[in-house]
Amino acid sequence: EAQVTQNPRYLITVTGKKLTVTCSQNMNHEYMSWYRQDPGLGLRQIYYSMNVEVTDKGDVPEGYKVSRKEKRNFPLILESPSPNQTSLYFCASSFAAAPVGGANVLTFGAGSRLTVL
Amino acid sequence: QQQVKQSPQSLIVQKGGISIINCAYENTAFDYFPWYQQFPGKGPALLIAIRPDVSEKKEGRFTISFNKSAKQFSLHIMDSQPGDSATYFCAASSYNNDMRFGAGTRLTVKP
Numbered sequence: 001e002a003q004v005t006q007n008p009r010y011l012i013t014v015t016g017k018k019l020t021v022t023c024s025q026n027m028n029h030e031y032m033s034w035y036r037q038d039p040g041l042g043l044r045q046i047y048y049s050m051n052v053e054v055t056d057k058g059d060v061p062e063g064y065k066v067s068r069k070e071k072r073n074f075p076l077i078l079e080s081p082s083p084n085q086t087s088l089y090f091c092a093s094s095f096a097a098a099p100v101g102g103a104n105v106l107t108f109g110a111g112s113r114l115t116v117l
Numbered sequence: 118q119q120q121v122k123q124s125p126q127s128l129i130v131q132k133g134g135i136s137i138i139n140c141a142y143e144n145t146a147f148d149y150f151p152w153y154q155q156f157p158g159k160g161p162a163l164l165i166a167i168r169p170d171v172s173e174k175k176e177g178r179f180t181i182s183f184n185k186s187a188k189q190f191s192l193h194i195m196d197s198q199p200g201d202s203a204t205y206f207c208a209a210s211s212y213n214n215d216m217r218f219g220a221g222t223r224l225t226v227k228p
Contacts, residue, residue, distance in 0.1 A: 004160075033215075033216070035218070040220060041119075042119070042123070042218050042220035043161070043206060043218035044218075045215075045216070045218075048215060059120075059217075090160055090161070092160075092216075104149065104210075105163045106151075106163065106216055108160030108161050108162065109160055110159060110160050111158075111159075
């Protein structure tokens with residue numbers, strides 16, 4: 001089954017304790033992205049990657065790191081989490097370009113709910 | 118600052134009614150405008166999308182209307198059903214497929 005898999009789905013941690021949220025896709029997609037979802041703010045992009053070893057900042061990158069060493073994996077790293085990073089996180093992937101005349105569908109994972117105390 | 122502005126934040130519609138959600142954008146480089154639907158506990162999923170070379174796209178009860186000169190687009194849900202109750206996000210992307218989302222609209226369809 002074509003999918004984006006995120007882990008963990010739920011995590012409660014404390015301020016300053018480094019954590020990594022993993023994201024893996026099995027669709028051979030070039031493009032991968034991380035979003036955070038907060039009430040009233042919608043989906044805000046944290047980082048994205050157009051391909052292996054190519055990453056760029058989104059709208060809210062502060063406090064986060066990413067890496068793209070393999071095409072299928074795009075982990076999100078919080079080096080020193082703070083309470084304002086409590087949120088619902090989504091990883092998503094797609095092909096880098098839409099097929100001719102078609103739509104380029106962004107496929108989302110099920111989400112990771114993170115609470116930082 | 119959000120690159121795609123969406124309204125209303127929440128919407129309550131009676132079963133059988135029409136739901137309308139509006140979005141506006143500033144970046145003229147955007148050339149792909151999808152709508153995503155999200156049910157509680159799930160990730161967003163593509164509902165319908167449009168490119169700026171057409172003014173309207175219809176798929177079943179869902180229609181996107183697009184006004185390129187006004188830089189606005191909207192989602193119309195005809196004959197709204199309780200099963201349509203979800204959060205809807207408009208989005209926009211440009212040539213590099215970098216997607217930007219609106220703030221979302223929580224739709225409730227009352228039976």
